[in-house]
Amino acid sequence: MTMNIQLATTDTDIRKCWKALQALRPHLVEADFVDLLKEMLAEGYQLAFIEGPNGYAESIIGFRYLQFTFNGKHFYIDDLSTLPEARGQGQGGALLDYVCDLARQKGYQVVTLDSGHHRFTAHRLYLNKGFTISSHHFSKTL
DSSP, X not given: OOOOEEEOOSHHHHHXXXXXXXXXXXXXXXXXXXXXXXXXXXXXXXXXXEEOTTSSEEEEEEEEEEEETTTEEEEEEEEEEEOGGGTTSSHHHHHHHHHHHHHHHTTOOEEEEOOOTTOHHHHHHHXXXXXXXXXXXXXXXX
16 A cells, blocks of 8 residues: 655645644644744754545654764654554554655664653554664653
8 A cells, every 4th residue: 555655844734743743742732733843844853744535644753864973864753653543554654664765865874763661552663663672761851
C-alpha cells in the first residue's frame, strides 16, 4: 500500500496535524498550535503527515536536523504519532522510513529519537525498524 507523505508547510497543513499530534502531546493547546508549529518550523523543525480520507492527518512525524560531536549530522525525531483508529496500518513505519531515507539522501549516518520508557508498542516498532537502545536520556525540570 503506497502512502502519500506530505510536508506541512501551510497553516492549513498544520491544522490538519492537530489531532494526531495532540494524541501524543495532550498538554498542547489547540488555540496556540499553529503559532507554536510555525515558530518551530522557522527553527528547522519539519512536520510530515499522512492524510486520511477524512481530510486530516492520521499519522505525523516531526523531526529536525542536529549535529553533535558524538554522532555527527543527523535527524532527531521529536514526534511520531498515529491516531488510535488508524494504528496497525503501517503509517508510523512508513513515516520512519521516510525520515531515514531523507537522512540517507543527505549523507547522514544516523537518525535518533527519545521515547518514554512506558511506550512498549512504540519501542517494538523502533526495534523492528532497526533502531537500537543506545543511551538513557536525562532531564531536569527547573
